[in-house]
Amino acid sequence: MTGPGEVGEVGWPDEVASPPAIAATATPAGCGHLRLIATSDLHAQILSYDYYSNRPLFGSGLARIACLIDEARRDAPASLLLDNGDFLQGSALADPDIAGRRGRVHPAIAAFNTLGYDAAALGNHEFNYGLGFLRQAVAGAGFPVLSANVLTAAGSDPLQDRFLCTPFALVSRRLPGMPDGPRAITIGLLGLTPPEILQWDRRHLEGHILVRPMAEAARAWVPELRRRGADLVVCLAHTGVSASRRTNGSDAQAAAIAAIPGVDAVIAGHSHLTFPDGGGHPDPRIDSLRGRIVGKPVVQPGHEGSHLGIIDLWLRPARQGWQVAQSETRLIHGSESIAGLSARTIRAAAAPLRDSLAPDHRAALSKMRRRLGTTTIPLSTWFAQVADCQALRLIGAAKMHHTRRALAATPWAGLPMVALVTAYRCGGHGGPQHYSDIPPGPLSLRHVFDLYPFPNTVTAEIMTGAGLAARLDRTSAIFNRITPGRPDQMLIDPRVPGFSYEVAVGADYRIDLSQPCLRDRAATPGEGRIRDLGIGGRPLAPDERVVVVTNSYLASAHALASDRLVLDDNRLCTDAIAGYIREAGRIGPHRGGGWSFVPMPGTSLLFDTGSGCAGHLGELAALRPEPVGLTEEGFSRFRLHPE
Structure with a gap:
């Protein structure tokens, strides 16, 4: 017998069965x-x-x-x-x-x-x-x-x-x-x-x-x-x-x-x-x-x-x-x-x-079970793509905490700061169980890697308000363009990887789904999906400088110029998150600001998430979720009302 987490645990009955045949077509003569x-x-x-x-x-x-x-x-x-x-x-x-x-x-x-x-x-x-x-x-x-x-x-x-x-x-x-x-x-x-x-x-x-x-x-x-x-x-x-x-x-x-x-x-x-x-x-x-x-x-x-x-x-x-x-x-x-x-x-x-x-x-089990602290709130990614999410706020807060300390004695210490954060476990090709779902209670190292499974390091760059808006606009490509007043339009474009969607923790903004995504095209004033971008309850001016905390993968992928990169000290994001939890001891809700969709009265959206999301529907209260049923792939489909 093996206990939880021991090698050999399967959990299926021992009924008699043979492996499925993987026989090929009969071999042609002379071959x-x-x-x-x-x-x-x-x-x-x-x-x-x-x-x-x-x-x-x-x-x-x-x-x-x-x-x-x-x-x-x-x-x-x-x-x-x-x-x-x-x-x-x-x-x-x-x-x-x-x-x-x-x-x-x-x-x-x-x-x-x-x-x-x-x-x-x-x-x-x-x-x-x-x-x-x-x-x-x-x-x-x-x-x-x-x-x-x-x-x-x-x-x-x-x-x-x-x-x-x-x-x-x-x-x-x-x-x-x-x-x-x-x-x-x-x-x-x-x-x-x-x-x-x-x-x-x-x-x-x-x-x-x-x-x-x-x-x-x-x-x-x-x-x-x-x-x-x-x-x-x-x-x-x-x-x-x-x-x-x-x-x-x-x-x-x-x-x-x-x-x-x-x-x-x-x-x-x-x-x-x-x-x-x-x-x-x-x-x-x-x-x-x-x-x-x-x-x-x-x-x-x-x-x-x-x-x-x-x-x-x-x-x-x-x-x-x-x-x-x-x-x-x-x-x-x-x-x-x-x-x-x-x-x-x-x-x-x-x-x-x-x-x-x-x-x-x-x-591996021993390392992942190291105790770091506790959380008084659930940390899940069932709805991280459609609503402000405490799990992503935790990641953003931890990365900004590290960055503020690292930049304390630099010319950039007094600039406003946001963190771009991704929900890496958010369904997609990973399937209907590929989500983070951490209940209130003890937090171990495994929970950190559950939220952030990649060995990226914390980086930070200087951007303008206009540049940040353009970045957020591009990352909104995960959302289909929505026609106001029409029912049951699919919200997520399945051709766009879920991990490409970034949330700006520390910023306030709304996404206008009625507009096309600018992708790589520069925006003129009034264009684009991002509305009412601000920090700390005040608008962010287009030419105002802001420290944007991200990670080494994204910094390299965007080929940042060296004069824009202000932090790259090889601190793993997972280490920054673990250290933040250990220092705080107890994680509660991060309040203030956040993002949402621009209201579209008379419009309904269809959104698929994992089948274990039932206990978290309160996170979607503003979108009035209605269950539609299960998809062929096993995802739970909801009808959302952005009003």
């Missing part, structure tokens, strides 16, 4: 079958346990889908198990205090070793804790860790570069079922990392590494892999599939990489979406139903073990090497596929992971 099995964006969600909410995860995580990996391998004797990056950061298991302990292999690397991964690519979050941490982590890998475009020194062309990690790997498999017996095939694996890491983790990487564009590196290396004996080339590209024909940064380079001659298959990732997604697509190159781009198989397996990606390839001997005669791309949905399985079946497949990571699991 061999090769299977690519893929995960991506695991974010150290290894043991299917949420350390921040202190509960097991029943439908995701590597431990939950280990049984699906076993079945996928059993059905395909010639297979490769691959990961597409973002595995070193995300859960308490990846915290440097846990993952960096002397004598222990990083838990994510240990998990990949245990399950026998054949290769993994570097994503962007592998760099969050710096190059020393990354090098120490990958040193424990019993498999190649790949990136062909992250360099320590640039050569005259990509083939002459010096690399941080191995750019490629050549892996052999013997294909059964051939008329003349098993035949060997060599698969070339190429890793590609988002170049934006130089912005997002600038404080760790500037002056230490260079990054080439992904497609540039791939165009050089794909023919080189062929020259070195690869019969097949697979790109592990930490990038997603564009929603339109126009590609946009690291989120949407999969089509460009698939189009490179010599690439046979692509494992995509980064955007936390899934592909194939079964829908239509405006880009004629992209077949969202069959999982093909320019006719080549591409799979993107969600995030945190939500899905397992499968690409089946049937290969026919050619005059020189092999050719792909047929392919099939599938996503295996984790929670749906294991819903009818017995706990015994799931535990048996996950047992090697539980055994190898048991000391890390206990260390």
